[in-house]
Amino acid sequence: MASSLIETLRQRLGPQGVLLGGDAAGRHVADASGANARAPLAVLRPASTDEVSFILSACSDAGQPLVIQGGLTGLCGGATPHAGEMALSLERMHAIEELDHDARTMTVQAGTPLEAIQNAAAEAGLRFPLDLGARGSCAIGGNISTNAGGNEVIRYGMTRNLVLGLEVVLADGTVITSLNKMLKNNAGYDLKHLFIGTEGTLGVVTRAVLRLFPRPLSRHTALCALRNLDDVIRFLHHAQLNLAGGLSAFEVMWDDYVNFILANVASAKSPFTEQHPMYVLIEFEGSQEKTDEETFTDTLAEAVKAGWLIDAAIAKSEKEMEEFWRIRDGVAEVLPKLAAMGLANFDISVPIGLMDRLLSAVNADLAVAFTETTRMAFGHLGDSNLHLLIASGNPADTGRIYDMVFRRVGELGGSISAEHGIGMARRQHLSLSRSAEEIELMRRLKLMMDPKGILNPGRVVL
Ligand SMILES: Cc1cc2nc3c(=O)[nH]c(=O)nc-3n(C[C@H](O)[C@H](O)[C@H](O)COP(=O)(O)OP(=O)(O)OC[C@H]3O[C@@H](n4cnc5c(N)ncnc54)[C@H](O)[C@@H]3O)c2cc1C
Known part of the structure; x- marks a missing residue:
């Protein structure tokens, strides 16, 4: 059965669209957790939504299970193939289709790497604020399917908040194109939420409309030393109040983490001569270049005066910012x-x-x-x-x-x-x-949307 299905798929997708044998192994055997690696029966690499629809319709008819793969940086085994599964990889669907300056949106294909989206937004003088350590390898379809969080959730929310519209292909091959560009749209159910954070169990994301934001004019970063979690919470509330919506990162690290990174990551350096119980990497992004620096340093100085901070090192250059982030990203x-x-x-x-x-x-x-x-x-x-x-x-x-x-x-x-x-x-x-x-x-949603259980079977709910 698999061989006649593979032949049908090969005829439609061409040799680049179906990898078999050794070609289907390599990176397609596991996500970044590395656990339970296994080569899929075949790697299907569609180049368009029509081809995704063809694959799903053929696999649905044949009862062939599929695992969906984006950038394979997931950490809980969702994209790792199981016995008998083919992999559906979005890696050939990586075009940025449109950047709408008026609506401040970008329409992209699901296999586009997150970093390419960030760069395209920056080139247009704008910002796509989803950011995580795997930015160079993860794909936006994977980010949407996992509702990825990352470093700037405190200001911009999770991926769910950054997606306005989606195109998805259902398990039977039906294409749902809902490439909405508006922030407000209460015309019936907001169906995109069925596919955001559901880890590929209800449909394959093929295209997305993303929200873009103004690019901040200034960025200020500090690494702070603190005594305990109570002081961290007081400092967080103080920063949220005083940085007026501009607090873009508040990363906390206990001494056990920082000491391990400093001992094991050659390029990581602490700006402090002494060790401290806790550290906060705080970042502020503003739009008032002249006064932002003062706002930031005043906020830190008040926290020192109140006794919540033992010490604070403010980054004076891009290089120092990177050094501080290297401790956090050293994981x-x-x-x-x-x-x-x-x-x-x-x-x-x-x-x-x-x-x-x-x-x-x-x-x-x-x-x-x-x-x-x-x-x-x-x-x-x-x-x-x-x-x-x-x-x-x-x-x-x-x-x-x-x-x-x-x-x-x-x-x-x-x-x-x-x-x-x-x-x-x-x-x-x-x-x-x-x-x-x-x-x-x-379970009922899964059964209704994928009655034959061919999309990422066994993931999320047993
Ligand atoms: C160094 C590092 C740092 C990380 N930091 C963070 C972090 O700060 N925050 C965070 O949230 N995560 C983080 N992650 C985890 C990971 O990067 C995210 O989960 C990311 O969103 C996965 O994207 P991906 O393209 O690699 O997806 P994959 O790993 O390929 O897939 C993840 C899941 O989504 C499904 N899927 C993929 N593409 C599609 C699609 N087009 N349609 C439907 N389903 C699909 C897969 O089947 C799988 O279930 C990190 C990982 C690493 C290795």
């Missing part, structure tokens, strides 16, 4: 080393006021269960999002560590996935963050 470099130590990698959220309780409970659980662990905490704390990296040194322990931490997150009413999604890796813990009724509705 990408240390992940392979941690993975070898049996890493449990968490992307969780709890209301910010409960974060200390969560960390204390996790520390106590770890101390009871293991003689020694490497544990690091950092995150987009202004968005209540905490990244926790925990390794006991024995890969066999990771399952236990996931259970332990997710149970605590569930007890505090938090989310087991703040931004990376559920994919395969978090499915069995979904009920800690979603009620039985919510999960049942997800």
